[in-house]
Amino acid sequence: MTSPFARVPGAVTDESGLRHLGNPLGEQRALASGAAVAPLGDRAVLAVPGEDRLSWLDSLTSQALTRLAPGESTELLVLDPHGHIEHAASVLDDGETTWLITDREDAEPLLSWLRKMRFRLRVDPRDASEEYGVIGGTRAGLSAVRPAEPTGVLLVWTDPWPNVAAGGYAYAVASSHPGAERDWAEAVVTRAEEERIADAAATGELALAGLAAADALRIAAWRPRRSSEVDDRALPHELDWLRTAVHLEKGCYRGQETVAKVHNLGHPPRRIVALQLDGSDSVLPAPGDEVVVGENVVGIVTSAALHFEDGPIALAVVRRSTPTDAQFVVRTSDGDITAAQEVIVPPEAGATADIPRLPRLGRRAG
Structure with missing residues (x-):
């Protein structure tokens, strides 16, 4: 599908959508302040209508959904039997349909799995991406957008991160979470509205930001994403995702036993960290680049x-055993980059540890 935003002056697009408009740093600033919105072409929209939709999704996923009110935002994970993350979705219900916003690459696998799990329940999940797109921004920024409202409920998902949702648990040790003031929402819009937004941007009536700007703000807020932080071994605990995507007190679902065991009795084998990179050579690592301490590979970069x-x-x-005061080097195709780590999930995570709160690393002097 050709992006309608390709016609906006300065637009750089690829198969994922609008990457940037020539000024990624300025776009970040505008997006964070509410002066711009970001077309999220790398998202897909799944619709799950049917009377049994909420109890059905509740039984299959990590989130408690049976009492989800129309317009309320949350998120869920689908785990394998060993507790590893398979799928993730943002969740919004309008009273008749549950809407799932997913990474586009995960939409077909997630939909296929959901359809296999219907049995005789009154649910009919489908891909609604031909009808709807997704626009991201602050709640104030999205006032320039007309969200879809098929039942009269505006389809605007407000990111719960980094607040600890009901039934959730926070592992991050920083006394001041960098996402604490994060203001992020995603509006489901019709394709006709997407065209209107593109036209308004092309004439200068509406400011846009690209996917690169949206992702930079996500990384700064320590916000995990399936397409970036998740591999076939990932546990929710490792990414501090118990905060918003897992309800520890709900009924049985696939992978629950591992979630409970790791949280109550054990420790996740790996942990997510934030890196402040040496910028003297203007080199950014790529996802998958190795993180080393001395001569030992201790992990990989997931987003930069x-x-x-x-x-x-x-x-x-x-690795969980990596010292929290270790100085990292990231190996890239353009040379090594030194990096200071900031602990997100500490080695003590799990076993419902009483984790001390640590001060954050200072922001670079401007």
Whole structure:
């Protein structure tokens, strides 16, 4: 599908959508302040209508959904029998249909699995991406957008991160979470509205930001994403995702036993960290680049960006045993980059540890 935003002056697009418009740092600033919105072409929209939809999704996923009110936002994970993350989705219900916003690459696998799990229940999940797109931004920024409202409930998902949802648990040790003031929402819009937004941007009536800007703000907020931080071994605990995507007190679902055991009795084998990268050579690592301590590979970079305030930053997943004061080196195709780690999930995570709160690393002087 050709992006309608390709016609906006300065637009750089690829198969995922609008990457940027020539000024990624300025776009980040505008997006964070509510002066711009971001077309999220790398998202897909699944619709799950039917009387049994909420209890059905509740029984299959990590989130408690049976009492989800129309317009209320949450998120869910689908786990394998060993507790590893298979799928993730943002969740919004309008009273008749539950809407799932997913990474586009995960939409077909998730839909296929959901359809196999219907049995005789009154649910009919489908891909609604031909009808709907997704626009992201602050809640104030999205006032320039007309969300879909098929039942009179505006389809605007408000990101719960990093607040600890009911039944959730936070592992991050920082006394001041960098996402605490994060203001992020995603509006489901008709394709006709998407065209209107593109036309308004092309004439200068509406400011846009690209996917690169949206991702930089996500990384700075330590916000995990399935397409970036998740591999076939990932546990929710490793990414601090018990915060918003797992309800520890709900009924049985696939993978629940592992979730409970790791949280109550054990420790996740890996942990997510934030990296402040040496920017002297203007090199950013790519996802998959190795993180080393001395000569030992201890993990990999999952996401990286040049942030408009924090400079070059990244998220990485490393072994739990990696010392929290270790100095990292990231091996890239353009040379090594030194990196200071900031602990997100500490080695003590799990076993419902009483984890001390630590001060954050200071922001770079501007």
